[in-house]
Amino acid sequence: MIMGITENFKDLLLILVKNNKFLSPFYIKKAFSALFYALFGSRRASRHGPLRLQIEITDLCNFDCVMCDRHNLKKIRTLNHSISYKKFKVLVEEIKPLYLTLNGLGEPLLNKELFKFLKLCNEKRITTSIPSNMSLMNEENINKLIENLPSILTFSFHAPEPSLFNSITLSKSFQQSVDNFEKLLSLLKNTSKHIDIRILCVLQATNLEQYNAMFEYLKKWDLLDSFRLEPVFDFVPYQNVVPSKEKVAKVLQSLNEELKKTKKEEKRTFLNNWKEKLLELYERTHLKNEAPCLTPWISTYITATGKVLPCCYLTNEKYVMGNINQNSFLDIWNGTKYQNFRSSLIHSRKNIEECYRCYWNDMHRVKLYRLLMLGYSRWNSVI
Numbered sequence: 439m440i441m442g443i444t445e446n447f448k449d450l451l452l453i454l455v456k457n458n459k460f461l462s463p464f465y466i467k468k469a470f471s472a473l474f475y476a477l478f479g480s481r482r483a484s485r486h487g488p489l490r491l492q493i494e495i496t497d498l499c500n501f502d503c504v505m506c507d508r509h510n511l512k513k514i515r516t517l518n519h520s521i522s523y524k525k526f527k528v529l530v531e532e533i534k535p536l537y538l539t540l541n542g543l544g545e546p547l548l549n550k551e552l553f554k555f556l557k558l559c560n561e562k563r564i565t566t567s568i569p570s571n572m573s574l575m576n577e578e579n580i581n582k583l584i585e586n587l588p589s590i591l592t593f594s595f596h597a598p599e600p601s602l603f604n605s606i607t608l609s610k611s612f613q614q615s616v617d618n619f620e621k622l623l624s625l626l627k628n629t630s631k632h633i634d635i636r637i638l639c640v641l642q643a644t645n646l647e648q649y650n651a652m653f654e655y656l657k658k659w660d661l662l663d664s665f666r667l668e669p670v671f672d673f674v675p676y677q678n679v680v681p682s683k684e685k686v687a688k689v690l691q692s693l694n695e696e697l698k699k700t701k702k703e704e705k706r707t708f709l710n711n712w713k714e715k716l717l718e719l720y721e722r723t724h725l726k727n728e729a730p731c732l733t734p735w736i737s738t739y740i741t742a743t744g745k746v747l748p749c750c751y752l753t754n755e756k757y758v759m760g761n762i763n764q765n766s767f768l769d770i771w772n773g774t775k776y777q778n779f780r781s782s783l784i785h786s787r788k789n790i791e792e793c794y795r796c797y798w799n800d801m802h803r804v805k806l807y808r809l810l811m812l813g814y815s816r817w818n819s820v821i
C-alpha cells in the first residue's frame with residue numbers, strides 16, 4: 439500500500455518537475471477535471487481530453503519477441519504503418535497531454551520522424567517516454583537522441599544471457615543492443631541534460647532464474663534503482679510464455695535459498711523484488727479482477743492506423759472507440775462508444791472479459807486522489 443502511494447507520488451512528481459507548464463491554469467483545470475470524472479465514475483470524461491496519450495508511432499519491428507502482442511496483431515492487420523509528423527502534431531495540439539508515450543506494438547526507432555516528434559514534445563514541455571529494444575540505437579541515432587531527449591528511455595532487456603535474450607526476442611541482436619546501450623550511457627555522461635534511463639524485463643517462462651546475472655548487469659550499469667520487472671501479460675497463450683505454477687514455485691524455492699545466503703542489503707532488496715513479481719505471476723494465472731480501473735478517463739491509446747482504443751491491453755481491436763482519420767479525437771473521446779465502454783466498466787469489470795482478466799489495479803490511485811473529493815469516489819465500494 440505504502441509502496442503504491444509512493445510510486446504514484448513519484449509519477450506526479452516527474453510530471454510536475456519535468457513539465458512545469460502543469461502549473462498553468464489550463465493544465466491544473468485539465469488535471470482536476472480528468473480526476474473528477476474518473477473518481478465520480480461518469481460515462482463522460484473531461485472535455486479537455488486525457489492526461490496521458492500513448493501513440494503507436496509505428497507498428498514495424500525488427501524483433502519478433504515471443505511474448506509480444508504483435509503475434510495477434512498480425513492476424514488482424516498488416517504491420518507496415520507509421521504515424522506522420524503532420525498527424526502527430528495535430529494530435530498533440532488537440533489533446534494537449536501532460537504525458538506522452540511514443541510507442542505501441544512496434545520499435546519506435548523505426549519511425550524516421552521520431553526525433554522531430556521529440557523536438558515538438560520538448561518545445562511543448564510534455565513529459566515523454568520511449569521503450570526500445572536498443573538494436574537500432576547506433577551512434578547517429580544516439581546523437582540525434584541527445585539533441586532531443588525524451589524524459590524517460592527504457593531498454594527492454596529480457597535476459598542477460600545472450601542466447602536467452604536472442605531466443606526471447608527471436609533476434610540475434612543481444613550484443614548489438616547491449617553495445618548500443620552502453621555507448622548511449624557513456625555519451626549521456628558528457629551531457630548535462632537530464633534523462634531517466636530505465637531497464638524493463640518481462641518476467642516469463644524462460645527467464646525466471648536470471649536474477650543473479652541480471653543483478654550483475656544492473657550493478658555494472660549503475661541502474662539498480664531503475665529496474666522494472668514486469669510479469670508477462672498473457673497476450674499469446676500458445677507461445678507458452680506464461681510459466682506453470684509448478685515452475686514458479688520451484689524458482690521461488692531456489693530464490694529463497696539464495697536470499698538466505700545473501701547478506702548485502704542492495705542484493706536482498708533486488709531479490710525480494712524479484713520474489714514479489716514471481717508471486718504476482720503465480721497469482722495471476724486465473725485472475726478475476728474487480729479493482730477500479732481509471733484508465734478510460736485519464737489515458738488513451740492510438741494505433742498506427744489511427745484507431746482509438748481505451749488502453750494498450752486492448753490491442754485485439756474488439757473495442758475501437760473511433761478513428762482519428764475520420765473524426766476529431768475530442769469527438770471520439772466523449773462519443774457514444776467511449777461512453778458505453780466506460781459505463782460497462784463502471785457497473786462491473788465482469789462486463790468486459792478482457793478487463794476482468796487484466797491485472798491493472800487503480801486502488802492506490804483512488805485512495806490517494808479521492809482526498810480531492812473529500813473522500814468520495816464511485817469506487818469506494820470496491821476498494
Ligand SMILES: C[S@@+](CC[C@H](N)C(=O)[O-])C[C@H]1O[C@@H](n2cnc3c(N)ncnc32)[C@H](O)[C@@H]1O
Pocket residue numbers: 499503505506507541542543544545546569570571592593594638640668669670671672673
Ligand atoms: C510492445 S513494446 C514496444 C517498444 C519496443 N519495441 C520495446 O520492445 O521496448 C513495449 C514494452 O512492452 C513490453 N512487452 C511486450 N510484450 C509484453 C507482454 N506480453 N507482457 C508485458 N510486457 C510486454 C516490451 O518488453 C516493452 O518493454
Ligand code: SF4
Pocket residue numbers: 499500501502503506507508542543544545571607
Ligand atoms: S521489440 Fe518490442 S515491439 Fe518488437 S517484438 Fe519485441 S516487444 Fe514487440
Ligand code: SF4
Pocket residue numbers: 731732733734748749750751752787792793794796797798
Ligand atoms: S481494466 Fe485493463 S484492459 Fe480494461 S481498460 Fe483498464 S487497463 Fe484496459
